[in-house]
Amino acid sequence: MSFDVSVVLAALPAILSGLKVTLGIWLAAAAMGVVLGFVVAALRHFGPAPLGLALRLVVEVLRGTPFLVQIFLLYFGGPYVGLSLDPVPAGLLGLTVYAAAYFSEIFRAGFAAVPRGHVEAAHCVGLTRAQIVRRILVPEMTMLVLPQCVNMAVILVKETAVLSVIAVPEATGVISAIGSQQYAFLEALFLLAVIYWGLVEACGWAGRMIERRLSKFRFA
Template structure:
């Protein structure tokens, strides 16, 4: 037996189309999931106790169940309650909601990590809660949580592979199908691993670049 990557090269247009779907799904889930997670963390910090309990349950359920199960329930279970979604919208919604639970915990920990003295000093000079959030908490918290956010973004890159089970034409589904058609399973998996590795390295590089740009917000904890 020998490896023949020419079998995969002939299908490169289809593979690149699947790669684009993977990147698009990842970007949407990371941006929207991060935004939703920030709103959840803010609501838990500043909202009333009943809202905190409700959002805590939301986070715990999503973090305590596999994404595969969540996606199955959304796509295949949705019609039982009148929710019928096409594969791509279902995948994007599922991945975004899944990401939001983890991002919310990252941001909540970031809020708590900002030295209390900084917030108290802002309150002493008369800043409102909104001004404290924009001028004190957000800049300092962003620097603190950036590495964790990058790690979560990397996890989401690999979680996009699960979208193939509901026939989303992303990279894993496309390359696996080509490997089955061409009887080139090893070549397909090897190529798939390379693509994911490259995406992870690019994400890590962008994260390091952002951290260098935001280093001016670094502070010393007293």
């Protein structure tokens, strides 16, 4: 096995463009997933019971099936119900909905984990329901769920690789394609592995930094 670095150098522009797509889809899906997930969790916590039940069902289905199957269903099945999407929008939509399901579950557990006594104490000093949500529940929950959110963001980086199966021009698709054209598959895959590894480790490191910063807010 011989490693040919020149292959990598020649393909650098293509590799960078793939990386850009990976990062773009990851960040966009994570951000929209957090927002959508929060809305779902809030509706399940505060909304009418039938809506909560329906949302729970959707979340359970999304969490119980492989992302690959979801993407296939959306991309290949979508056109049959009038949802014809190009690879990038399909990938972005799929990853966002997938992320939202997991984020909503993290937030739901977060709401439930805020000690009842904190809410009771807020009632006693005369805060209104809305104030309690805004001033007590949401900030405390955010502290509680931050580590899991970082964890989920790491999972999402890795899930973007799956989008290569519907021809989204992200890192895995682009780099493995270069590898097979140049007969340097292993070099390409090693490079790819190192890129993801670095991204995941960096994300984990950032998460630990944030956690350390927030540790003083943690209740005993």
